[in-house]
Amino acid sequence: MDPLLAVSVGVAVAVAAAPGLATAGPTFGQASLLVTQPVGEGDQTPTDPPPGTEPPAPTDAPPTVRPPVETSAPPASTAPDPLPTVIVTSAAPPTVAPTTADPRPTLPPPPTPPSGPADGGRPDAPLGVRVTTGDVRLAEAYWNAASSTATLQVTVTNTGAVAERLSLTYVLPPGVTDAGTPGCAAAGDGGYRCGAWTTAPGARFSSLIRVRVSGDAWRRMPLGGTVSVTATAPGGTGSARDDEGFAVLFPPGPPVPGIALGTDEVAFDISGGPSSLEVRLGNTGTVDARGLVEVTLPDGVTVSTPPAGCVSAADGRARCQVGTVPAGRTAVLRLPVAATPEAQRSAPLAGAVAGQLDPRNGASRRVQMSFRITAAASLTAPAVGTPQPTGSQGVLGGSVDRPDPAGGLSSAQRTAILLIVVSGLLVVLALTLATTSLRRRLAAPPGGATGSPGASE
The missing domain is CATH 2.60.40.10 (Immunoglobulins)
Structure with a gap:
């Protein structure tokens, strides 16, 4: 009986352990799966808002960094x-x-772009803005990763004559998403919008946009996107806008x-x-x-x-x-x-x-x-007050005729008033001549005689 009892106990233990063994298999498989998944950087990538909903506007502007040194446009080529x-x-x-x-040295971030009233705080002063971009450059390590992060440097300049509020938007190509840029949120269809800066005339600064490039984005090359900046004046009407493209550069x-x-x-x-x-x-x-x-x-x-x-x-x-x-x-x-x-x-x-x-x-x-x-x-900036093509030209918004700084009439207004006065004088002269001619005709004798009755004798 002892051997039989021992065998029975062993069988009972095996049966009792079987459910545990059945559940242990999936647990082991899940642990293996977790180990083989790629390790990310912990970035919180913004996602598109649900369809039919308006995403909330960001309240903070992206942080700024020192802008790159400006270079002049190259001369005309004489190459064969x-x-x-x-x-x-x-x-x-x-x-x-x-x-x-990137050969440029890393510089510490400067303070927030200078802000304050300018041009006497007049809201009708000309607006202007210019934006330039760098590139999204990927290193050789891109080919050995599920995704890679990179930065896009955007440089903004207030080219107007008044303190402006500058807002930034950008559109990323397929396979490229934002990797958690502070002050920016998804706006749908690959677009993102950021909070605004308040800047003084002539202020120039840069901001870094962090992007994530998927491991299969190279199949869609060439890839590029656009960056747009809109300028408005506090208390004024109208706006100025400039935009520029950028390239996503893959290594061989x-x-x-x-x-x-x-x-x-x-x-x-x-x-x-x-x-x-x-x-x-x-x-x-x-x-x-x-x-x-x-x-x-x-x-x-x-x-x-x-x-x-x-x-x-x-x-x-x-x-x-x-x-x-x-x-x-x-x-x-x-x-x-x-x-x-x-x-x-x-x-x-x-x-x-x-x-x-x-x-x-x-x-x-x-x-x-x-x-x-x-x-x-x-890279060329057009003169102020001329009609401008769109895209990367520092486009000016509002009136193309600058008012008199002393607060008087502009040249176009003075010309219009002069034309009105001259037209009025011509009308008065024409009426005077017509009235004089009519009076002479009414005062003439019947039959057209011009002399006295005895003049014919």
């Missing part, structure tokens, strides 16, 4: 026409894209052995004439391969005259065969690029380039990257 496709014959390793590190990738890709920034000078895009496709493998380059340009930017071996499409894409790229060599492709005035005023913009190598035997190798497009037209 772009060269056709060439093959670099040196055995030097292929050139790669320039580093994405996804990394693939045996191929390298590099390109330079496209810059349009002050003349607005064509520029050039240089693409470097390197074969770092051990066998020769046929090279292919595909370029995608934003709206308003095109390959003006495709060289031999290139076909340009209407959607801003160009596909170029660069021939055989020997092992250890680099093919250099230079494309002439043109942009409309509207596209140049909206710069900086983003373009994308993809490189592909097809060896005689083996799988194809393909990488892609994005590049920056700038224009001197977006």
